[in-house]
Amino acid sequence: MKRSQVLWSSDTQLPTPVLKRLDEALLACGYSYTSGKTHNFYHYPARFSPEIARCVIGTFSRPGDLVIDPFMGGGTSVIEALTTGRRVIGVDINSLALFVSLARTTPLSARDEAAVRRWAEKAASYANGADPVISDPSVRHLPWAIRSFVATALRLAEELPLRRQRNFSRCALLRLGQWALDCRDFVAPRRSRLAKKLPQLVEEMLGGLGEFVASCREAGVSRRTILRNRVLLHRSAVGLEEDEHLWIESARPRLAFTSPPYPSVHVLYHRWQYRGRxxxxxxxxxxxxPDGYYASYYTGGSRTPTGEQHYFDMVTAAFRSVRSVIDPQGWVVQLIGFADTGSQLPRYLEAMDTAGFQEILPTEDGKRLGRRVPNRKWYANLKGPVDASSELLLFHKPR
Ligand SMILES: C[S@@+](CC[C@H](N)C(=O)[O-])C[C@H]1O[C@@H](n2cnc3c(N)ncnc32)[C@H](O)[C@@H]1O
Known part of the structure; x- marks a missing residue:
């Protein structure tokens, strides 16, 4: 396919079929989370849907291009970029985002898979073992049955010989923990239920990983190339350009596709909640x-006026960094929501303008693409309303 057939190059409006595709993907976004590939590994809070990621990446970049997500979260865009044959750089200040994104994109061999299955069976068979002593203060408020089952499984995971096996196992326990806490209104499951569930989840996740590798292969990317095609960084998007070795003049990112934290919208990126509290x-x-930060560290600022100012300063600085590394012909596409669109959208657009980007309105009548904010489970710890239909897909080009 010729470049012009893939990329939207007009500065004024999107071709109708592209608009339709994006609209449909936005609609799917949030209402139906597909669990294919490794999207079932971890329910990262405020994640966007694979549909919208795939659609935007397919529209604004070509196979072989470099895509960047400066606020990658659980790595939805990273997966979709890799499985469509792009190279990708993912960045996040949350070590949990990095951990999950790595686990989701690290292929396992048949031997690894067998080792992980044996681990899950062994952990399940220890369900009625003695109570392990746990000194880590961070497990406070984790119901006893989960804490004790997971502690034993973690100890067994340490016996696995390879790091990728241990990390996959830890990720399976993250998934198990989320599953166990998801029943907010009930008491947490007993150890026997956890023991039954763990091997099932491991099987599902291995299936997902297999699907991910197969999709990469279909896009012409071998197992080994997957690891070469992705760079995942635990750092702030602010100052990205300082990692000089990443930015080769001839191969700059064609697309930054991302979803930054939303201004004044409180999301718990770094905590789980038991019974919603x-x-x-x-x-x-x-x-x-490592953990150790407050919620506002991950959201860019608290919900006070000072916090909001911090947020806009952070967004300006982060996109200024994106501006200095992106291809001058590239695109920034982002999904962003507002607690108060009337006052915050103009400030957000001003931040993008200061960072060196010009907004491109996608339709002839100058309207933006948006969608209603759905009710998402792992999003439910969002405090403070988000305007109905205030989640917008914004398009920018470097000025
Ligand atoms: C809305 S979430 C991204 C979710 C992601 N699109 C997904 O599908 O999972 C926003 C992310 O921005 C990260 N973040 C906040 N401030 C950051 C900064 N200065 N640099 C990089 N990441 C940051 C948060 O840790 C959080 O993971």
Whole structure:
């Protein structure tokens, strides 16, 4: 296919078929989370749907291009970029985002798979074993049955010889923890139920990983190339250009596709909640990664006026960095929601303008593409309303 057939190059409006595709993908976004590939590994809060990621990446980049997501979260865009033959850079300040995105994009061999299956069976068979002693304070508020089952399974996972096997196992325990806490209004499941569930989840996840590798292969990307095609960074998007070795003049990102935190919208990226109330830092304990920050660290600012100013300063600085690394002909496409569209959208557009980007309105009548914010389970800890139909898909080009 010729470049012009794939990329929207007009500065004024999107061709009708592209508009229709994006609209449909936006509609699917949030109402039906597809669980294919490795999208079932972890329910990252405020994630966007694979449909919209795939549609935007397919419209605004070509196979072989470099795509960047400066706020990658659980890595939805990373997966969709890799399975459509793009190279990708994913960035996030949350170590949990990096952990999950790595696990979701690291292929396992048949031997790895067998080792992980054996681990899950063994962990399940220890369900009635002695109570392990857990000194980690971050597991406070994690119901006893989950804590004790997971602690034993973690100890067994440490016996796995390869790091990718251990990380996959830890990821399976993250998934198990989310599943167990999802029944907010009931008591948490007993150890025997967890023991039954773990091997099932491992099987589903291995299936998902197999699908991911097969999709990459269909796009002409071999198992080994997958690892070469992705760079995942645990760092702030602010100052990205300082990682000089990443930015080769001849191969700059064609597309930045992302969903930054929403201004004044509180999402718990770093905690799980038990019965919708009590917070636990257990995900960091399970993944064995550093934690230690407040919620506002991950949302760009608290919901106070000062916090909101911090947020807009962060967005300006982050996109200024994106501006300095992106291809001058490239695109920034982002899904962003507002608690108060009337006052926050103009500030957001001003931040993008200051960062060096010009907004491109997609339709002839100057309307933006948007969608209603659906009711998402792992999004339910969102406090403060998001305007109905205020989640927008914004398009920018470097000025
Ligand atoms: C809305 S979430 C992204 C969700 C993602 N699109 C997905 O599908 O999973 C926003 C992410 O931005 C990250 N973040 C916040 N401030 C950041 C910064 N300065 N640099 C990089 N990432 C940041 C948060 O940790 C969070 O993971």
């Amino acid at each position: 009590k917070e636990t830092g257990a995900p960091y304990w399970i993944a064995n990664i």
